[in-house]
Amino acid sequence: MKTDRHAHVLSGTGDEAARHYERALDALLFFRGEVADEAQAMVAASPDSAMAHVFGAYLGLLGTEEKEAAEARQSFSTFRRSLDLAGLSPREKMHTAAAEAWLDGDMLRAGEILGEVSSEFPRDALALAVGHQIDFFTGDAQRLRDRIGGALSAWDDDDPHFGPLLGMYAFGLEEAGHYGRAEEVGLRAVERHPRDVWGIHAVVHTYEMRGLFGDGIRYLDARTPDWAEGNYLSVHNAWHYALYALEAGSVERVLGVYDNTLHNEQSQAVAMELLDASALLWRLLLADIEVETRWAELAGAWAGRQDGAHYAFNDVHAVMAYAGAGRLSDAERLVKHREQWLDRSSPAVSNHAMTREIGIPVCRALIAYRQQQYGRVVELLAPIRYRLNSFGGSHAQRDAIQRTLVEAAIRSGRHDLARTLLSERINLRPICPYNWRARARLDDRLGDASRAAAARARAEEQAAAGAAAWG
Incomplete structure (x- = not known):
């Protein structure tokens, strides 16, 4: 009976398919583009391999793309x-159940099943990697940390996959607030x-959360050949670079990163890349910085996708683009569609609660902000500010929403709330020019x-210290 490198059974899988499985797993762990081709080759080599089809199902879901998920659902159902x-091993049965649950929309249940896999088979790198992403998509920082931490002791330091597991663990540690350890x-x-x-991405997050943006600039600059091309995370890591540049006060560099990497004529309109573009431009909008035609082009890319209800985190960033471009009717139409979807969808679908509890209020707040209805923004965001994590993303990503609340509180005259919010932020992250x-x-x-003069001087001193990273 065929097994993978860690002695896990691969039922119905021949030697060639097993080789494709290992290569696909390596590519998945390092975010390399050949993962899709290797997964497809595994199915072609062994059409009856359960793990080949499970792997393909996961790939159809990991991109948070509605159309890819629908195709994966149809293929896996067949x-x-x-x-x-x-005829399957216990591990394969659990993977099959996890894939089915997620394809049916129950991302939380899929994560729970994969947690069971990791408890019984802690050296199953596929279960750990997919479960880790589910924890990210659902904003569960404790599981993001402990899913990997709970399995690490079962691994040998010299295992080829131990390194990427450390990278996952570092990100979980960072999201759970253990910045130095991360x-x-x-x-x-x-x-x-x-x-x-x-x-690399995990290290970058630790600098972001501690306000060490000068260190982040130096780190990413020194490692540019390692992260800037040939992987699925290059745009997102470039987004982090732009955040550092924004804190350092270099709007020119921010827009250079946007135009060269985040969104341009060559961009593929992938949801995970478009949301980075939206999140960056929204921060510029909050700072009253004009970005010329960029909003219109980005909103057009979102509109061209014609997304249905699939992942509320994506919806919020689409609305950012529509609102930023002044296409408020499109933003309202998306919100209305999601409200209608809630009436006919099952609460068992994870995106149901994400949309109802977080997605729609945030979307409405973004629209209200663009309409300068700042009091309305406060009414919508203040009650949910401690629960924003439940619709996914990282602390750094969700900070665009938190900053929207800060700006709305200041501009609406809610000075007590604004003072409280800024006190929280400054005491948590004293090195942050935006806060000052x-x-x-x-x-x-x-x-x-x-x-005011003292706070402004503090901000400029910090920005200059970060900008010194460029020499």
Whole structure:
């Protein structure tokens, strides 16, 4: 009976298909583009292999693309009708159940099943990698940390997959607030595999969350050949670079990253890349920085996708683009469609709660912000600000929404709330020019000129220290 490199049974899988499985798994762990071709080759070599079809189903879901998920659902359903579960190993049965659950829309249940796989088979790298992404998509920082941490002791340090697992663990540690430990583990991962872009990404997050954007600039600049091309994460890591540049006050560099990497004529209108573009332009909008035709082009890319209800996190970023471009009727239409979808969809679908509890209120807040209805923005966002994680993304990604609340509180005259929000932010992240600039604007409105000047000077001092990374 054929097994993978960690002695897990691969039922109905021949030697050639097993080789494709290992190559596909390696590509998945390092975010390389050949993962899709290798997964398809595995199915072609062994059409009756359950793990080949499971792998393909996961790939159809990991991109958070509605159309790809629908295609994966149809393909897997066809295979499932002819599958005899009795001939599968316990691990394969659990993977099959996890794939089915996610294809049916129950992402949370899929994550739970994969957690069971990892408990019984802790060296199943596929279960760990897919489960890790589910934890990310659902914003579960504790599971993002502990799913990987709970399996690491079963791995040998010299295992080829141990490095990328460290990269995953580093990201989980960072999202759970263990920034120093996350940086240490992430650097270990990248030392093992310099092109471990998820490990690089984890290190970058630790700098973002501590306000060490000068260190982040230097780190990404030094490793540019390792992350900037040939992988699925190059755009997202470039987005992080742009965030550093924004904190350093270099709008020219921010727009250069946007135009060269985040969104241009060669962009493929992939949801995960478009949302990075939206999130960056929205931060510029919050700062009242004009971006000329970029909003219109980005909104057109989102509109061309014609997405249905699939993942609320994507919907929010589509609405950012529509609102930024002044296409408020399109933004309203998307929200209305999602409200109608809620009436006919099952609460068992994970996106149902994400959309109802977080997605729609945030979308409506973004529209209200563009209409300068700042009090309405506060009414919508303040009640959910501690629950934003439940519709996915990272702390860094969700900060665009948190900043929207800060700006709305200042501009609506909700000075007590604005002071509270900024006190929270400054005490959590004292090195952050945005926080001090916002504090200065609040003090201006409160008539405290000396305090405003001190906050503004603090912001400029921090920005200059970060900009020094460019020499």
